[in-house]
Amino acid sequence: MKEIFAGGAPPAPAALAAKVRTLAPSMTRSMQRVAEAVAGDPAGCAALTVTGLAELTGTSEATVVRTARLLGYPGYRDLRLALAGLAAHQQSGRAPAVTADIAVDDPIADVVAKLAYDEQQTLADTAAGLDTVQLGAAVAALAAARRTEIYGVAASGLVAQDLAQKLLRIGHVAHAHSDPHLAVTNAVTLRAKDVAIAITHSGSTGDVIEPLRVAFEHGATTIAVTGRPDGLVSAYADHILTTSTARESELRPAAMSSRTSQLLVVDCLFVGVAQRTYETAAPALAASYEALAHRHRNG
Amino acid sequence: MKEIFAGGAPPAPAALAAKVRTLAPSMTRSMQRVAEAVAGDPAGCAALTVTGLAELTGTSEATVVRTARLLGYPGYRDLRLALAGLAAHQQSGRAPAVTADIAVDDPIADVVAKLAYDEQQTLADTAAGLDTVQLGAAVAALAAARRTEIYGVAASGLVAQDLAQKLLRIGHVAHAHSDPHLAVTNAVTLRAKDVAIAITHSGSTGDVIEPLRVAFEHGATTIAVTGRPDGLVSAYADHILTTSTARESELRPAAMSSRTSQLLVVDCLFVGVAQRTYETAAPALAASYEALAHRHRNG
DNA sequence: GTCACCTCTGGAAGGTATTTTCAGGCCGGG
DNA sequence: CCCGGCCTGAAAATACCTTCCAGAGGTGAC
Numbered sequence: 001m002k003e004i005f006a007g008g009a010p011p012a013p014a015a016l017a018a019k020v021r022t023l024a025p026s027m028t029r030s031m032q033r034v035a036e037a038v039a040g041d042p043a044g045c046a047a048l049t050v051t052g053l054a055e056l057t058g059t060s061e062a063t064v065v066r067t068a069r070l071l072g073y074p075g076y077r078d079l080r081l082a083l084a085g086l087a088a089h090q091q092s093g094r095a096p097a098v099t100a101d102i103a104v105d106d107p108i109a110d111v112v113a114k115l116a117y118d119e120q121q122t123l124a125d126t127a128a129g130l131d132t133v134q135l136g137a138a139v140a141a142l143a144a145a146r147r148t149e150i151y152g153v154a155a156s157g158l159v160a161q162d163l164a165q166k167l168l169r170i171g172h173v174a175h176a177h178s179d180p181h182l183a184v185t186n187a188v189t190l191r192a193k194d195v196a197i198a199i200t201h202s203g204s205t206g207d208v209i210e211p212l213r214v215a216f217e218h219g220a221t222t223i224a225v226t227g228r229p230d231g232l233v234s235a236y237a238d239h240i241l242t243t244s245t246a247r248e249s250e251l252r253p254a255a256m257s258s259r260t261s262q263l264l265v266v267d268c269l270f271v272g273v274a275q276r277t278y279e280t281a282a283p284a285l286a287a288s289y290e291a292l293a294h295r296h297r298n299g
Numbered sequence: 300m301k302e303i304f305a306g307g308a309p310p311a312p313a314a315l316a317a318k319v320r321t322l323a324p325s326m327t328r329s330m331q332r333v334a335e336a337v338a339g340d341p342a343g344c345a346a347l348t349v350t351g352l353a354e355l356t357g358t359s360e361a362t363v364v365r366t367a368r369l370l371g372y373p374g375y376r377d378l379r380l381a382l383a384g385l386a387a388h389q390q391s392g393r394a395p396a397v398t399a400d401i402a403v404d405d406p407i408a409d410v411v412a413k414l415a416y417d418e419q420q421t422l423a424d425t426a427a428g429l430d431t432v433q434l435g436a437a438v439a440a441l442a443a444a445r446r447t448e449i450y451g452v453a454a455s456g457l458v459a460q461d462l463a464q465k466l467l468r469i470g471h472v473a474h475a476h477s478d479p480h481l482a483v484t485n486a487v488t489l490r491a492k493d494v495a496i497a498i499t500h501s502g503s504t505g506d507v508i509e510p511l512r513v514a515f516e517h518g519a520t521t522i523a524v525t526g527r528p529d530g531l532v533s534a535y536a537d538h539i540l541t542t543s544t545a546r547e548s549e550l551r552p553a554a555m556s557s558r559t560s561q562l563l564v565v566d567c568l569f570v571g572v573a574q575r576t577y578e579t580a581a582p583a584l585a586a587s588y589e590a591l592a593h594r595h596r597n598g
Numbered sequence: 599g600t601c602a603c604c605t606c607t608g609g610a611a612g613g614t615a616t617t618t619t620c621a622g623g624c625c626g627g628g
Numbered sequence: 629c630c631c632g633g634c635c636t637g638a639a640a641a642t643a644c645c646t647t648c649c650a651g652a653g654g655t656g657a658c
Contacts, residue, residue, distance in 0.1 A: 028634090028635060028636085029635085030635075030636070030637095031635095046380060049614090049615060049616085050615065050616055050617090051615075051616090054637090059636080059637080060636065060637040060638075061615090061616075061617080061637080061638095062617085062618080062619090062636075062637060062638085063635090063636070063637075064616095065616070065617060065618085066636095075616070075617065076615090076616065076617085077615090077616070077617095077643095077644090080380070081345060081379070081380065081383040082383070084380040084381070084383040084384045084387075085383045085384055085386060085387030085388075086387065087384060088383075088384030088385065088387050088388045089384075089387045089388060102570060102574075104574050104577050105574070106574070108431050108434055108435045108438065108567070108571055109431045111567055111570050111571060111574070112426050112429055112431065112434070112563075112567050113426060115426075115563060115566050115567055115570065116422045116423065116425065116426035116563060119422050119563060119566075120419045120422050120423065123415045123418050123419050123422075124415065124419065126415065127411050127412060127414075127415035130411055132407050132408045132411065135407055135411070136407045139407065154464065154591075155461065155464065158457045158460055158461050158464075161457055162454065162457050162558070165453065165454060165457075166552070166554070169552070202595055204595040204596050205594060205595060206594055206595065206596050207594060209596065232596055252570065253465070253468070253584065255465070256566055259461070259562070260559075260562070263558070263559070263562075264411075264414060264415060264418060267414050267418075267555055268407070268410055268411050268414055271401060271410050271414065271551065272407055272410060275403050275404070275405070275410070278403050285552065292453075295504060295505055295506060296501055296503040296504060296505065327605085327606055327607085328606085328607095329606075329607065329608090330606095348643085348644065348645085349644070349645060349646090350643095350644080350645090353608090358607080358608080359607065359608040359609075360608085360609095360644095360645075360646080361607075361608060361609085361646080361647080361648090362606090362607065362608075363645095364645075364646060364647085365606095365607095374645070374646070375644095375645065375646085376615090376644090376645065376646095
């Protein structure tokens, strides 16, 4: 019995097609049919059992196993695993054109992929563009603050609320305002040692700038979270945190990516404050979980 | 030779780690050990037989098979194939860069990097784990809806508001409710052709389940956006959209990544509806920009 | 505290897939 | 025409996967 060893190489990576071509001359006719099928449709063959592949190629199980051996695998089982890997690999190769804008007739799966990709991109941009010195200063101010007021309207208003919710959970006195009148009324009461945060993508939202200006003039420490650091809001901000500005399109309003960006900044502020006030933050967070437990029903 | 083709959803793509995290809470201890091993070292596990994996995890073959089933595969054999594919996949896209948890003494720059990475991961997991058929059905229901009511409390409440805001901007009648009493009162008024959406990470938030149940019983089409598709909320949902569940830590509450995940899902719903109602959505969106222009000051 | 019930779990039986064995057939050479 | 070697596939043997079942462990009710 002659054993043909296909080189001392380990099983085989993704270069299966090449290996098939190299070894084809040393194969018998039946084995060539099997090898051909395998190289031609890895994904399809990975779904077949040894019997199935034998039938497909008009050969026998024994031949399939022999072919697998010749290709360098211990048996068909391992060839099949490699085939599955190869299939996954070359599927990942054909990357969908996620860079394109979302079109009206895009299938829903593409919409998901494109949105996810864009938001990931926004996060990366934001992280890269965030000034850690400014962020550190903002965190320090927040951690030392007696109370914190956060101003934002529309989409930014939700970000403001998000931050307020989280700060409250670690025992930090914070409140979000969406009503411009109440916001100004509130800003008047601020003093030194208080912090005011304005969140506005455009940097020119009057309803948010106004309360920040008032807070600034009353001596509070002011922070602006904005996509336009050159905007009007910056005039009244001690610390400016820049969010990224992604391109928008008809079907994807700017609010979408600015929100993602703002939330990351706000999360950073939160975690930074939690770090600095860990002694009180950790128990407060635990207590808030505890307090809400009974509001969840167990099935 | 028996070939069994399951008519339902396709087994599962490369979103295995996400699926493990999503389903982990509904798993038994032994199954969790298996799932953990599988998610932690796909390549290694792909090389093991049922018996091998059972020994490695200190469980039995039966448990391994049960876990494979729970993850959506017909049996261990298919899980193993998927694992091989996943291994090949993540080898090509090298650098898994497992981020450490955020520590109390992490410098602020690390906090930014880790948070950004985690949220990106959450987005990828969510996109991979989202059932596009369910999503499509939900979009269709929304697009045809007379009006839409969205229920969510705390962090999920903000997501609910975000969706409502956006739908309103394209001329879709939508409203978000955070007050449980008002939500139930509101749900009572729903009929067929109306849509109710419940957003809850835990899937067991009574204050949100209750209005959805009422809406469901009054004949409205109901949608659940939840991280626990096996939760109580699903009992009253016509369509279930699963958000991803990321590990949380002391300094990084679950609310953070669940929010990111929920927002992506909600964005997909929005864009889907905008596509389907493009004729009215596009002008409405343009008009909303127009209407807000004067609220921005030019410097 | 005890009991009943339900769920989880692993051992072992049962089935399927893979591997090995082996005998028959094809083909070229004598 | 006969012989010998090699290829080939059927079937046995084995390994692997799946299913079934009974015991263990925990939980809630009384």
